[in-house]
Amino acid sequence: MRSAGLRTTVLSILVLAITITADAGAASPAAQVADPTAAAGRAARIEKGLLPGIVIAGRPVPEMSLAERMATLNVPGVSVAVIDGDKIAWAKGYGVLEAGSPAAVTEKTTFQAASISKSVAAMAAMRLVEEAKLVLDEDVNARLKSWKVPENEFTRKEPVTLRRLLSHTAGLTVSGFGGYPAGTPVPTTVQVLSGEKPANSSAVLVDILPGSEWRYSGGGFTVAQLLMEEAAGKPFPALLSELVLEPLGMADSTFEQPLPDRLRGSAASAHNPEGKPLPGRGHTYPEMAAAGLWTTPSDLARFLLEIRKATRGDSAILTQDKARQMTTAGKGGYGLGLSVQGFGRAARFGHGGSNEGFRCQMTAFLEQGQGAVIMTNGERGGGLADELLRAIAREYDWPAYKPVERTVVPVPASELALLTGRYEMRPGKVLAIALDGEKLYLKEGEWKTELFSESPTRFFELDEEHTIVFEKDAAGKPAVLVIDGRIKAPRIADK
Numbered sequence: 266m267r268s269a270g271l272r273t274t275v276l277s278i279l280v281l282a283i284t285i286t287a288d289a290g291a292a293s294p295a296a297q298v299a300d301p302t303a304a305a306g307r308a309a310r311i312e313k314g315l316l317p318g319i320v321i322a323g324r325p326v327p328e329m330s331l332a333e334r335m336a337t338l339n340v341p342g343v344s345v346a347v348i349d350g351d352k353i354a355w356a357k358g359y360g361v362l363e364a365g366s367p368a369a370v371t372e373k374t375t376f377q378a379a380s381i382s383k384s385v386a387a388m389a390a391m392r393l394v395e396e397a398k399l400v401l402d403e404d405v406n407a408r409l410k411s412w413k414v415p416e417n418e419f420t421r422k423e424p425v426t427l428r429r430l431l432s433h434t435a436g437l438t439v440s441g442f443g444g445y446p447a448g449t450p451v452p453t454t455v456q457v458l459s460g461e462k463p464a465n466s467s468a469v470l471v472d473i474l475p476g477s478e479w480r481y482s483g484g485g486f487t488v489a490q491l492l493m494e495e496a497a498g499k500p501f502p503a504l505l506s507e508l509v510l511e512p513l514g515m516a517d518s519t520f521e522q523p524l525p526d527r528l529r530g531s532a533a534s535a536h537n538p539e540g541k542p543l544p545g546r547g548h549t550y551p552e553m554a555a556a557g558l559w560t561t562p563s564d565l566a567r568f569l570l571e572i573r574k575a576t577r578g579d580s581a582i583l584t585q586d587k588a589r590q591m592t593t594a595g596k597g598g599y600g601l602g603l604s605v606q607g608f609g610r611a612a613r614f615g616h617g618g619s620n621e622g623f624r625c626q627m628t629a630f631l632e633q634g635q636g637a638v639i640m641t642n643g644e645r646g647g648g649l650a651d652e653l654l655r656a657i658a659r660e661y662d663w664p665a666y667k668p669v670e671r672t673v674v675p676v677p678a679s680e681l682a683l684l685t686g687r688y689e690m691r692p693g694k695v696l697a698i699a700l701d702g703e704k705l706y707l708k709e710g711e712w713k714t715e716l717f718s719e720s721p722t723r724f725f726e727l728d729e730e731h732t733i734v735f736e737k738d739a740a741g742k743p744a745v746l747v748i749d750g751r752i753k754a755p756r757i758a759d760k
Contacts, residue, residue, distance in 0.1 A: 304355035307660050308347075312359075316655035318730045321717065322672045334652060335360055339540030340643030342370040342533050345653065346562035349661055351570065351634030356563045362642070363534035363542050373517055375524075375532045376640040377547060378558040378565065379618030380441075381627055382520070383486050385568060386554035387431050387602020389508040390493055391587040394427070398496045401428040405488065410495050412455045414488065415470050423475040427492065430485040431601040436475040439466055439484030442552045444621050447545020451523070454491050457552055458484070479597025483555035490554035501553050512582050513567050518560035523549040532559065533642035535622020540643060548621045556620055562627075562638035569629040569636050572603075572614065576631065592631060611664040619647065626650040628666075635661055648729055671725060676718040678703045684722075684735050688746040688754035696746065696754060707733065 315329040335343060342360035346353055358370035378385075393399040399408070404424035406413045414425045419436055429435035443465060445451050450463035460468030469484035490501055497504050502520040510518050517531075524532055524547075535547035550556040574580040575588030592614045594605035603614045615628035615636070624646035629636030637657050639650040658666035678700065685698045685705075697708040698716075706713040707726060716724040716733055722743075724733040731748055738744040746754040 301355075308355055308357055311653070311656045311660050314656045314659070315649075315652040316659065316668050317727060318651060318655070318668055319725060319727060320668045320670050322670050326668065329652065331359060331649075331653070334649050335643075338643065338645040338649050339536065339538060340641050340646045340649050341536055341540060342374070342642045343646070343649065343653075344370055344372065344374055344376065344533075344562050344640045345657075346372070346566040346638045347657055347661070348566050348569065348629060348634060348636040351573065353563060353566050353570075356561075356566075362532070363546070364536060364540050365542075370533065370642075372563055373531055373561060375517055375519075375528065375559045375561055376625060376642060377535070377550075377556075377618070377620045377623040378560050378625055378640070379556050379620035379623055380483070381560075381565065381616045381618040381625060382554060382556050382558035383483075384602045384616045384627075385505065385509055385558055386486060386489065386493075387591060388568070388572075388583060389505050390427060390431060390489060391583060391591065391601065392508045393493060393496055395584060395587060399427055399492065402426050405430065405492050408496055409488075409492055412458050412491060415468075417471060419471045419474050423477075425471060425475050425488070427489065428601065429475055430482075430489045430492075432595050432599055433479050433481050433485060434476055434596050435482065435485045435488075436471045436473040436477065436480070437469055437482045437485040437488065438472055439469050439487075440481050441483045441619075442466055442550060442556055444548025444550045444556070446543070446548055451549050451551050454487065454494070454551060457487055458491065479595075479599060481597075483552060486555040487552045490552070493554070501557075505553075509568070509582075510564075513564075513571050515560065515564035515567055518558065518564045520553045520557050521559070522551055522553055522557045524559055528559070533623075533640075535620070536643045537622060538644045543622045547623070550620065556618075560640075562640050565627050565638040565640075566636070569615070569627060569638070570634075573629060573631070573634060607665055609664075613665060617647070624650060626654060628654065630663070630665075635663060671717070671719060673717050674719055676721050680721050681705045681718075684743050686743070687757050687759060689757045690748075690752060690754040695757070698746070 312331045315331060315334055317327060320326050341364045342362060344358045346356040356372040358372055358374055360370050362368040362370060394401055405427060425435045452464040457464045458469045494501050505520045535543040571580055571582055572588055575583040575585060576592055578585040591601040591603050592605055593600050598605055604616055605614050607613050610632050612631045613628050618625040622644055623642055625640040627638040639653050641649055654666050682700050685700050688696050699706050699708050705716040707716055714726045714728040716726055718724050722735045734747045735743040736745040736747060744756055
């Protein structure tokens with residue numbers, strides 16, 4: 266949790282309603298809108314009815330407008346594509362490419378897809394398997410040439426395979442990458458994998474038994490990137506264009522990093538939590554398979570639709586067997602390059618993305634032809650994307666993405682007072698718990714958010730929907746603040 270990601274300073278952003286498109290850039294019937302008037306009405310209701318992830322039992326459900334939430338969360342631009350009836354029902358852009366600029370976001374505006382890149386890269390990898398240029402279950406070191414996974418006690422027992430790379434079960438380190446600010450040196454793929462300068466990340470290596478557990482690894486997908494390049498004998502951007510982007514009609518997409526000047530005019534700029542553009546408009550990601558795709562929601566919708574077609578055996582791009590492997594949940598609820606969730610009608614696949622200054626989300630259902638892709642150019646766009654997904658889910662009667670109802674249990678102020686104090690997440694990062702009347706607040710500096718009690722030690726907040734639990738020591742005094750069951754902040758003595 267980042268305090269800057271929670272603060273709600275208001276940035277005045279003009280939300281521009283771009284004309285609903287029939288996706289003239291693609292000839293596929295999947296991109297046609299049968300009834301633009303009906304689509305416009307549905308889009309208008311969604312724009313006015315964003316929904317929070319948590320609602321309090323007995324209280325009215327708050328509804329928020331997209332314009333208000335963009336301003337509150339300092340997100341200058343948003344682009345949306347909605348899938349219904351196995352086609353792109355509508356696509357629409359809101360806001361601007363860059364704060365302070367009049368250039369409007371349209372359905373053709375490109376954003377960094379961040380970790381959604383992994384899904385597209387995984388489809389390309391599966392195509393190389395179909396062409397017998399790669400094998401899912403062999404040791405990747407058998408084909409890697411310019412760099413190999415360092416051998417150790419773990420790799421001698423179990424190999425790192427392509428299947429394990431694509432499913433985050435290869436035991437490899439480095440969960441994600443921060444990218445390279447404009448004007449700074451950019452490393453090669455081998456330098457990234459070796460952790461050699463100018464790389465700003467650690468070396469990628471195995472430190473747990475391959476196949477033993479699920480652990481998210483952008484490092485693993487960077488190994489897959491090199492493996493694919495060397496197997497095909499082509500640079501990654503050209504290879505992905507040949508295997509996925511061109512066949513699927515993803516004409517507004519590229520894996521080129523940094524983004525070429527010829528494409529920058531239609532690209533959104535990255536923004537920090539305060540809504541200010543990053544220098545150079547964004548970071549460069551040489552870890553292309555993990556985080557390097559520039560694309561649009563409409564192009565990603567085409568990708569999702571092709572996966573659905575392939576699972577039914579109707580794709581000329583990917584076999585049914587490979588598509589089903591991609592969309593079958595394994596360890597960690599992850600398939601091959603795709604997150605897989607839910608059962609029955611609620612079964613769905615997709616991925617989220619989080620690069621510096623960009624947040625995005627894509628999802629599609631396996632049993633019915635519905636889904637959506639949302640891309641934003643703000644550091645705080647993740648919450649906004651979730652709120653939009655819930656509004657879309659209500660409008661189209663999806664079986665998932667509904668607000669969770671939570672019950673508030675009254676706790677006496679005398680008991681709440683015992684929880685007050687200072688809790689250190691990490692050196693220099695201190696959160697304060699304070700009581701104001703009978704209400705408990707989580708604070709950092711001038712910012713604060715109210716904590717709602719589910720028990721005397723368990724709370725939640727509505728700004729970013731975190732769960733806060735206070736763990737007590739042997740004497741019964743609060744000793745540790747735990748955020749979402751993962752982040753622990755020990756209580757520290759008052760100054």
